[in-house]
Amino acid sequence: RLTALEAARALHLDFEGFKNGPPVFAGVRVDGGWTATVFGDVAPNLVPAAEAKGHPVATLDAFLHETIERAVAEDRVITGFSTREFMVFAERGVASEHLRSRFVNLLPLGRRWRRETHPEVDAGVKASRARRKRAGRWVGGHGNTLLDFARLLEAPRRASYGKGCTTSRLRHVMSQVERRGGYSRLTPTAKGKWTRVLQHNETDCLWSSWLAEASAVESLDNGGGR
Numbered sequence: 001r002l003t004a005l006e007a008a009r010a011l012h013l014d015f016e017g018f019k020n021g022p023p024v025f026a027g028v029r030v031d032g033g034w035t036a037t038v039f040g041d042v043a044p045n046l047v048p049a050a051e052a053k054g055h056p057v058a059t060l061d062a063f064l065h066e067t068i069e070r071a072v073a074e075d076r077v078i079t080g081f082s083t084r085e086f087m088v089f090a091e092r093g094v095a096s097e098h099l100r101s102r103f104v105n106l107l108p109l110g111r112r113w114r115r116e117t118h119p120e121v122d123a124g125v126k127a128s129r130a131r132r133k134r135a136g137r138w139v140g141g142h143g144n145t146l147l148d149f150a151r152l153l154e155a156p157r158r159a160s161y162g163k164g165c166t167t168s169r170l171r172h173v174m175s176q177v178e179r180r181g182g183y184s185r186l187t188p189t190a191k192g193k194w195t196r197v198l199q200h201n202e203t204d205c206l207w208s209s210w211l212a213e214a215s216a217v218e219s220l221d222n223g224g225g226r
Helices: 003-009 044-052 060-073 084-091 098-102 106-117 119-134 147-154 166-180 188-215
Strands: 013-016 025-032 031-037 078-081 103-105
Touching: 003 188, 013 060, 013 084, 013 166, 013 188, 025 044, 025 060, 025 188, 031 044, 031 060, 031 188, 044 166, 044 188, 060 078, 060 084, 078 084, 084 103, 084 166, 098 103, 103 106, 106 119, 106 147, 106 188, 147 188, 166 188
Parallel strands: 013 078, 078 103
Antiparallel strands: 013 025, 025 031
């Protein structure tokens, strides 16, 4: 459970990276602002791109520790869409008890919100997932992606938002930096891809904040403890 106040003050976290590897950067939306931090130890080829856009660079573990420390010091929760964000902390051995008590997975909250406020849509998603399962097709997050919830929320969406394009864009930028050196030497195409990667993450963080606020309860006394 998540209260309206907790949702409004939360650190809305979203990692970007490649499959089967640590994230290369993270975006955080808090108090209406968004920042991206590139992990120089994981993705040194992204450092020039981060610096060119004025984004901070840190080691992954330092960022994880600082995020938990900020959440505790400022009495905030940390949200992530699904358990991926939490698992990054766990895989790096930074999943302290402080994080366990403050991390909120937005996916089950979003499903509950959809079930309670848009029952016909929820029924349609469940039916579609059941059909895919019966047909032996991959189900995965079908119908339950952040984009699906954003559409239901009528949340704003940039034209550059490309679902499934982030990893290829990141790979293009990193390979260009490796071959050409400084960010200023990148092609306009590579620079544009980096801009769109950042915009994609900023949008995901914004959508997470919208979903958190939509699915929050007024108080834990009314809705039961987390």
